[in-house]
Amino acid sequence: MPKFLIQASYTPEGIRGLLREGASGRRAAVDRVVTGLGGRVESMYFAFGADDVILVVDFPDPVSMAAVSLAVKASGGLSTRATPLLTLDEIDEAARRQVDFRPPGG
Template sequence: MPKFLIQATYTPEGATGLIEEGASGRRAAVEQVVTGLGGSVEAMYFAFGEDDVVLILDFPDPVAMAAVSLAVKASGGLRTRATPLLTLDDVDEAARRQVAFRAPGGRGPSS
């Protein structure tokens, strides 16, 4: 299952909701949404600094992740970033694939 790193920052309205519900309430809400789309929550941590919450989620496909992202962003309670995560095997496979790429203004793949 594809994994995604989610980094989120609460808006003032979202932070108010977090204070009212508590962290365990938010964890339950996240679990419900993610499992409802066939995914799972691998990790969820609250933080301080630029991000308020960091998650690692598994989804059956990127479309499920996009559906959650749209719903969360539309709520106005969070600003989020989703980063697809690759396994070591994924990167090894990518490194073995031949890619014919020409940089802008370059003559060819070795330019």
């Protein structure tokens, strides 16, 4: 399954919800969303600084990740970034593929 790193920052409204529900309430909500689309939460951490929440999740396909991203962003409670994570084998395969690329001016 494709794996994604999700970095999120709460809006003031989202922080108020976190204060009401607590971290375990938010984890339960995340688990419901991810498992509802056939995925799995590998890890979830709360942080402070530029990001408030950091997750590593598995989804059956990138479209599922996109669906979650759209729903979460539309809620107004969080601002998120999702980064696809690749395995060592996937990078090795990519390195073996021939790419016909000419740099600008080259």
